[in-house]
Amino acid sequence: MGVCLSGAVVHSTFPQEKVHKIDYSIYPTSEQLMMLIKSRRSNRAMSNAMIPKESLQMILEAAHRAPTASNSQKVFFKLIENPDDLKYISDFTIKTFEKLIKLLQTPILKLILKRIMPEAYKYLPAFNRLKIEHEKGNDLIIRKAKAVLLIYTPKSNRFGKEDANLAYQNGSLMAESLGVAQFYLGFVCSALSQDKKRVFNKRFGIDGTIHAAMGLGMPLFKYENFTDRNDIGPIS
Amino acid sequence: MGVCLSGAVVHSTFPQEKVHKIDYSIYPTSEQLMMLIKSRRSNRAMSNAMIPKESLQMILEAAHRAPTASNSQKVFFKLIENPDDLKYISDFTIKTFEKLIKLLQTPILKLILKRIMPEAYKYLPAFNRLKIEHEKGNDLIIRKAKAVLLIYTPKSNRFGKEDANLAYQNGSLMAESLGVAQFYLGFVCSALSQDKKRVFNKRFGIDGTIHAAMGLGMPLFKYENFTDRNDIGPIS
Numbered sequence: 366m367g368v369c370l371s372g373a374v375v376h377s378t379f380p381q382e383k384v385h386k387i388d389y390s391i392y393p394t395s396e397q398l399m400m401l402i403k404s405r406r407s408n409r410a411m412s413n414a415m416i417p418k419e420s421l422q423m424i425l426e427a428a429h430r431a432p433t434a435s436n437s438q439k440v441f442f443k444l445i446e447n448p449d450d451l452k453y454i455s456d457f458t459i460k461t462f463e464k465l466i467k468l469l470q471t472p473i474l475k476l477i478l479k480r481i482m483p484e485a486y487k488y489l490p491a492f493n494r495l496k497i498e499h500e501k502g503n504d505l506i507i508r509k510a511k512a513v514l515l516i517y518t519p520k521s522n523r524f525g526k527e528d529a530n531l532a533y534q535n536g537s538l539m540a541e542s543l544g545v546a547q548f549y550l551g552f553v554c555s556a557l558s559q560d561k562k563r564v565f566n567k568r569f570g571i572d573g574t575i576h577a578a579m580g581l582g583m584p585l586f587k588y589e590n591f592t593d594r595n596d597i598g599p600i601s
Numbered sequence: 602m603g604v605c606l607s608g609a610v611v612h613s614t615f616p617q618e619k620v621h622k623i624d625y626s627i628y629p630t631s632e633q634l635m636m637l638i639k640s641r642r643s644n645r646a647m648s649n650a651m652i653p654k655e656s657l658q659m660i661l662e663a664a665h666r667a668p669t670a671s672n673s674q675k676v677f678f679k680l681i682e683n684p685d686d687l688k689y690i691s692d693f694t695i696k697t698f699e700k701l702i703k704l705l706q707t708p709i710l711k712l713i714l715k716r717i718m719p720e721a722y723k724y725l726p727a728f729n730r731l732k733i734e735h736e737k738g739n740d741l742i743i744r745k746a747k748a749v750l751l752i753y754t755p756k757s758n759r760f761g762k763e764d765a766n767l768a769y770q771n772g773s774l775m776a777e778s779l780g781v782a783q784f785y786l787g788f789v790c791s792a793l794s795q796d797k798k799r800v801f802n803k804r805f806g807i808d809g810t811i812h813a814a815m816g817l818g819m820p821l822f823k824y825e826n827f828t829d830r831n832d833i834g835p836i837s
């Protein structure tokens with residue numbers, strides 16, 4: 366945690382070219398932002414179009430501007446666009462789930478595992494379906510994403526998961542405003558948490574822990590509607 | 602993880618009053634959003650003014666609209682505004698740090714602890730300073746925040762920290778657009794992670810794990826400038 370206890374950070378040595386005027390005249394109103402926030406959604410219907418380079422840059426820049434604990438700025442990004450690499454991500458995820466399915470269905474183990482990790486069995490049908498679809502050539506992991514953004518932090522960052530997910534949400538709102546489709550790759554993150562030997566990280570030269578992953582592509586169509594969430598429930 | 606594998610969610614039973622048209626005419630442009638994202642900052646200089654109720658509602662609504670793994674929507678909010686409760690949060694945090702300071706400085710333990718958790722000793726000066734300032738009546742934990750928003754999830758939510766921090770960032774951008782000052786209460790979260798007996802949660806009737814906390818108040822002044830982050834570094 367932070368040692369920056371003084372509030373406003375004033376560095377007399379802070380280079381002037383890194384200081385910029387805030388242009389409040391182009392600030393979005395809260396109504397504008399709310400419309401964006403309400404219509405943001407996980408859009409998994411992606412076309413074959415490429416994502417414009419400037420859009421990717423803006424998504425990265427937005428993510429990079431998120432706050433970090435103690436202003437460590439120890440959040441890093443890996444953007445993967447190579448088709449072989451993208452395929453590797455899906456295959457890696459499915460292979461991890463296949464191992465899990467096997468483990469969970471081993472007769473002797475089943476009796477014990479059902480007791481100590483009952484939730485795992487809830488996911489069995491989902492894992493099985495992902496696997497079957499994968500064999501048919503349907504990628505339900507990253508779908509038709511043309512890019513995957515991995516967000517990671519060094520092991521020493523004790524607020525790594527917080528920092529990375531704050532960055533994710535900034536990036537995802539930016540994608541929405543740019544008309545770029547995105548969704549959270551939670552299945553990939555689940556598989557990564559099983560990868561004790563860090564095979565995945567080594568392949569991509571990532572030194573740290575991947576806490577969040579975003580699938581990106583161009584949307585097949587524009588949504589016309591948004592729907593409400595469940596009621597927020599009691600808050601005080 | 603999710604079983605929602607179908608992409609677009611179509612519920613024939615979805616009540617029509619919960620479906621709304623997206624008004625793209627008021628969508629913020631990516632430049633507008635970027636200006637907001639770049640000028641958002643942890644504003645710890647707060648006045649004694651109260652936060653308008655409608656602003657708090659919009660911050661909550663924005664947080665509540667963030668995505669959740671498998672669309673569980675199992676992210677809950679507790680908004681604390683009562684001055685005694687706010688004081689309790691600071692006192693609780695400082696007391697936890699006092700215990701830590703004692704533990705870390707116990708002569709016999711020190712030798713061992715320095716080996717197994719060297720990072721903890723990095724925080725000692727910060728903890729000490731927080732404690733000394735607290736004794737002088739200076740609250741460096743929640744400062745002059747008029748409200749604290751706790752974001753929590755049930756224990757069963759395996760993506761609790763992710764879901765809660767995605768919600769945090771949505772709420773924090775909304776606060777920024779409303780001219781409400783906010784900062785992340787990481788010290789409080791650190792203290793909470795030590796609270797094995799859940800004394801804090803019981804006091805506030807919270808059944809679950811608190812993953813993120815936001816201090817809120819009205820800003821003493823409007824910032825004129827924003828500063829750049831460190832360079833983003835290699836991304837591919």
Ligand SMILES: Cc1cc2nc3c(=O)[nH]c(=O)nc-3n(C[C@H](O)[C@H](O)[C@H](O)COP(=O)(O)O)c2cc1C
Nearest residue numbers: 406407548549550551552668669670671672760763
């Ligand atoms: C932590 C997390 C993990 C997720 N993992 C996946 C995933 O692996 N695959 C997927 O298609 N969607 C995934 N999602 C997207 C959710 O299913 C989606 O956010 C939820 O259904 C709400 O819909 P919305 O984002 O359109 O509002 C994930 C979301 C979160 C927050």
Ligand SMILES: Cc1cc2nc3c(=O)[nH]c(=O)nc-3n(C[C@H](O)[C@H](O)[C@H](O)COP(=O)(O)O)c2cc1C
Nearest residue numbers: 432433434435436524527642643784785786787788
């Ligand atoms: C996970 C996390 C925990 C934080 N904890 C604290 C805190 O306890 N007290 C505080 O004053 N600021 C806290 N901050 C705010 C950071 O110090 C701040 O985000 C960072 O210095 C960057 O400045 P900015 O938010 O103004 O861009 C925290 C930020 C994050 C992301």
